[in-house]
Amino acid sequence: MSDTIVAGVPVTSAQPANRAPTDWRTTSMQHRIRRRYAAERRFRLIGLLAVAMSVGFLVFLLATMVGNGARGFTRTEIALPIDFPASGLGLTPQRLTGPGADLVLAGADIDSVVDQAATVAFGAGGTAYFSDGAAAAARSALKADPGLVRRKALLWLPAATGLDVAAKANGTPTDEATVARLRQGGRLVTRFNSGFLTMADSTDPTIVGIWGALKGSLLTMAVTLLIAFPVGVLSALYLEEYAPRNRWTDLIEVSINNLAAVPSIIFGLLGLAVFLNIFHLPRSAAIVGGLTLALMTMPVIVIVGRNAIKAVPPSIRDAALALGASPVQVVFDHVLPLALPGILTGTIIGMARALGETAPLLMIGMRAFIVTPPDRLTDPATVLPVQIFLWSDEISQGFVEKTSAAIIVLLVFLLAMNGIAIYFRNRFETRW
Template sequence: MTDNTPHPEDLSTGASPLKINPLLLKKRNARETRFRLYGLTAVLTAVLVLCLLLTSIISKGYTAFEQTYILIDVRLNTQTIDPKGTNRLEDLAAASYKGLLRDALREQFPGIDGRREKRQLYGILGTAADYDVRDAVLDNPKLVGTTATIAVKASDDVDSYFKGYISRDVPEDNRKIKDVELSWLDTFETDDRIIKKFNMDFFTNGDSREPEEAGILGAVIGSLYTLAITLALCFPIGVLTAIYLEEFAPTNRWTDIIEVNINNLAAVPSIVFGLLGLAIFLNFFGLPRSAPLVGGMVLALMTLPTIIIASRAALKAVPPSIREAALGIGASRMQTVFHHVLPLAMPGILTGTILGMAQALGETAPLLMIGMVAFIADIPGSMGDAATVLPVQIFLWADSPERGFVEKTSAAIMVLLAFLVVMNAIAVILRKRFERRW
């Protein structure tokens, strides 16, 4: 049997076989090789820059998760702490422990009489070191009337010194810690009275003027309140808008105008939404300034276009056969959309929503316009209380001159990046687990 299949070389016009120029083929392969190298170089460059950025942040911020403490022998006089002898926690908590702590320091280093030297001696401890003594007494009231060794928090400068950020080789005039203070610290270090603990206060305290007392809890709570308002507003409105535009809206000039405006709003600078919130929510409606309620409404306006576009893409990805099958068995248009199309599109909608919320979590500019840049020391108790968010807290700390806020800024960035990574990981998991390929 004769094989009539033409040879690849005979597939050209005419009877003569197709001739390939070896030089052109070599150039084409070289171009493809160069293009692959360009792409690989771009990827490696991006990974290198990302690694440098993360290394810089982590190297500056990991020390914030550790705090220096000094062991002090404090004489817990009954007359000072509990003169009435009630032994009630309310009375113990109301006592003044600062004087006891200062007396313990003077006993440790006798002969210090000058006002300046006393101020330097007291300054090696944190401004809230007396609360460490109070907490120790409240945890064990039996300490009252005894001399107890209590770990109290060191000041920001002392903490920076033991973390290696302040060098004693620098001339004294250019150093925050003077020679006499170094001699006291050397004494504590020789007696093994310098210890380091995990800095739990960084996660349980609100903002503070003192670096050793500053924490991110207030900013984290404010961020959660703000994101809750944002999600509650933009998710139902965004999804319903996408359903209407994709499934029910007629194709005419008005819907075209709406679609163009939605796409344009997705590219509007975020600070414009902050100006809108300032003009409408604060000046016109008179809502509370610096509140997560207003911040969530502003971020909802900013996130809505992203969710609408992602939801429309997810709805459009559902095959028309699903709609036709539902309509063919007698389902109404509403039943078809909400019982069949929407459940199949929900993984893509949730993915777009989470990515939009991650973008809102990292926003600062719109919140600055509505006053969430204020110094807020208290933990917000409701969505109407004054609060700040984590990106704004980072912005405030980055502008502070104290050395301790440098590591606190980097540590807060690490926490924010962890939140963003978790949210993006959830989006990827949802897409991988529930997404269907048609």
């Protein structure tokens, strides 16, 4: 009988007959232990690789979006000297400060003034250097400073799409040569475009903005929350605390679970059939989008709410009833406050899912070209995902970076909502 050392423990090759088969000191048991440890190391390595791959894909996605979208927050502008007194507009500072100043500016032929000044400054082809939004930028400058009509001013106006792309990325050789010449003369600059966050949609990528879609998303989410949250929470309370356990209750529970798994476009068809064709609500309005997304979010809130209510220990209910509380007081004074963190977390996660939906909103017509941000729930509106979809379908290369920039805004919005969910969960969470 020879002795060997296995894992630092002496083990004999010939085992006594009275030794148990599960004795860890035997050779076979030591072999099993080594195999178990090796399997655990392999599983840990596989898990680590899976996490590394997930992080790698996430970093690649964020780097791609930020790399392409950062340029969407900037705009290339060209300095253009304009002699307003010699332009023949016939405007005065008094007319631009009165109650009808907007109508006066709208009726003024600013486009011809900009084209004439561009021809004087850059020759016959100078008008091609500026985008279609150059006249709108000149109007904004006159509105901000009516005294410009009495003097010669140097205005920084948005460059054409080709020059804008060439100044920030790779453009055509002709555009790159023009950009280099203008930049060398100090007449071209690329700077942060605050208008991207304050303006609405446009056919010109140099003057588009995200505010119209962002405001439409806020109004739509407000309607969704005001309808889905109270109805979903009250439904969860009734099903969990008051509903009798019978065949009809089981049918309702199965139906709610199935509704949570229904494709979102089905809810768009439902909104089209009910809210537009039956109730004749305005098409492409925030109230219709909110009602449609509320139908989609409500089953999720009911399921999450029921799980949160079920997680409250029964001893809380028994103690409240023993102290003389009524069933309603038990629910609203004890059960609901303790279940509120889970309900709020699930609600905000459901709202974040609704914020990223596109298909149901396309079905109810929220893909219209909206140039004015909505002021009321019945005004024509669009939302961020639909705006991203519309811009991604544009031919102009300038919309590529605007699409990525809009995606960054949407991601920031979603991260903010998830941050709010984490805050509410930590703020109201009760540890047992």
